[in-house]
Structures are given as C-alpha cells and as structure tokens.
Amino acid sequence: MPFRFSILATRLAFVLLLTTPSLFLTACGNSENTVAANVDYTKADEALIQKYLADNKITTAQRQPSGLYYVPTKAAPTGTSAVAGKTVSVLYTGELLDGTVFDASAKHGNEPFSFVLGEGKVISGWDQGIALMHKGEKGVLLLPSALGYGPDGAGSDIPPNAVLRFEVELLDVQ
Structure with missing residues (x-):
C-alpha cells in the first residue's frame, strides 16, 4: 500500500508542477492588460x-x-498652506465634465466638509489638489479618473473612469 500512495503522490506533484506555471502566466497576462x-x-x-x-x-x-x-480662481498667497496632517475645511461642488453635479456642500446644508489632509480619507485627487491651496483660496480641480473613483465609479452618479471637476474653497487649515 505505501508503494501505491507514493506513485499517486508523485503523479500529483508532477501535474501540479506542470499546471502551476500556466496559472502564473495567466495572471501576468491579466495584469499586463490592466496596465494597458x-x-x-x-x-x-x-x-x-x-x-x-x-x-x-x-x-x-x-x-x-x-x-x-489645478486652476486657481481666487488667490490667497498669505493664507496658511494646506499640508498633510492638517485638518482642512472646504466648501465644494463636484461635477462631471458635462456639468452634471453629483455632490456639493449645498446638498449638505452648506456645511463645510472637514478632513485630515493626506490620510487617504478622501479620493487621492482631493488629497493632492487641496495640498496646492492656501486658506482663503478658491480653485478648480480637474481630476483624471485614476485620482477619482477609477474603474468602479461611485453609485449611479459617477460612472466608471469619469474625469471629475471640483470647485473648491479652502475655508480653514488647522
């Protein structure tokens, strides 16, 4: 009986040895397609x-x-710089390039939206774009899809791979 088990184990190992590289090659092909x-x-x-x-x-x-x-629309060069680790408060309007508004401070009682810059709590385009601003500035951020919601989109309002436009006013940096 031990001899039979040994033959079976050897055959199984051989099959695995032959099929495993093809699994890796298949995975590589998919990542190349994703990169492309x-x-x-x-x-x-x-x-x-x-x-x-x-x-x-x-x-x-x-x-x-x-x-x-980043398109500055109101400069405030003497305002406090927005830097990673600081809490920033902004008013904003987010829209698709065709002008369709998908979110805005106005939809939330005109309350400023606050977050800690650079912690990844918002889309990466916001972390990068707000960091270009000073307290009191207004500007427009145009985000390629990879800096927004990427291939997943967001709900029914933001389609996959959408370029996003945000009008932003940086109210405070603490």
Missing part, C-alpha cells in the same frame, strides 16, 4: 481635460505630475 487599460484611460483622460480647458478658454491651469490640474 490604465494607460489608455490616462491618455483618454488627458485628452478630455485638454479639450475642457480649450473649450472653456482656461489658460491658468497648473498640471501636476499625477495628471491633476
């Missing part, structure tokens, strides 16, 4: 943002390495 899809969305998002800027004759947009664009 992300590159496609990055290019598409950049094109949409560039078209939006051109259509709206916006020339003051500041592009960040992440693909985020």
